[in-house]
């Protein structure tokens with residue numbers, strides 16, 4: 001995490017980072033929506049996995065060599081046998097409990113993305129551009145994973161702000177009580193509205209004609225590159241629940 005790390009770890013700074021991550025997610029979905037579903041990219045090939053899986057595995061090897069996956073929020077989808085960085089990396093402040101590096105919900109993100117989300121925002125069809133398609137999928141997966149694993153910082157900051165409230169349920173391993181403590185329904189409602197609005201603004205068709213006096217942000221949803229309602233649904237059903245799963249998983253080990 002950039003702005004939320006080190007001495008400045010605060011709920012406001014971490015939430016600002018989550019807001020910035022929304023932009024990456026909305027843009028990644030808009031980019032993927034340029035291509036139709038292209039299902040052959042996801043069918044298992046004779047040798048085993050799909051093109052999508054092959055691409056993510058190989059891309060992650062390159063990313064690892066370049067120094068990616070050193071921070072707690074940058075979690076690879078296939079962590080086995082990733083090579084070390086080839087070039088020197090700059091260390092990041094260690095603000096989290098060491099257990100943070102073991103918290104990973106990427107399996108759930110993978111299943112959600114391919115089984116539930118893709119059909120919601122890509123058109124039926126096959127244009128044959130499979131290599132481009134899986135590169136765009138990789139960008140979506142990475143953006144989602146990073147946002148969701150930022151939940152580790154959210155959990156740390158909430159714990160530091162109120163250790164007296166969090167310690168008893170952590171010791172009792174009471175996941176329901178932890179989930180209730182860390183949930184802020186009013187914040188979640190704002191997040192859903194904001195991502196929907198971002199999809200409406202970022203996904204407009206921009207022309208030079210002053211069409212029918214429309215202002216920025218007025219774009220009719222049917223003309224948006226990704227249906228704005230898909231963004232609020234994505235956050236409501238998957239992104240925020242998975243972020244909270246990360247928070248709970250992290251907190252359960254916070255006192256170890």
Ligand SMILES: C=C(O[C@@H]1C=C(C(=O)O)C=C[C@H]1O)C(=O)O
Pocket residue numbers: 015018151154182183184185187188191239240241243244
């Ligand atoms: C991330 C937080 O924790 C929870 C999860 C949220 C989210 O994923 O956006 C929002 C509010 C909380 O219910 C937070 O408090 O900011």
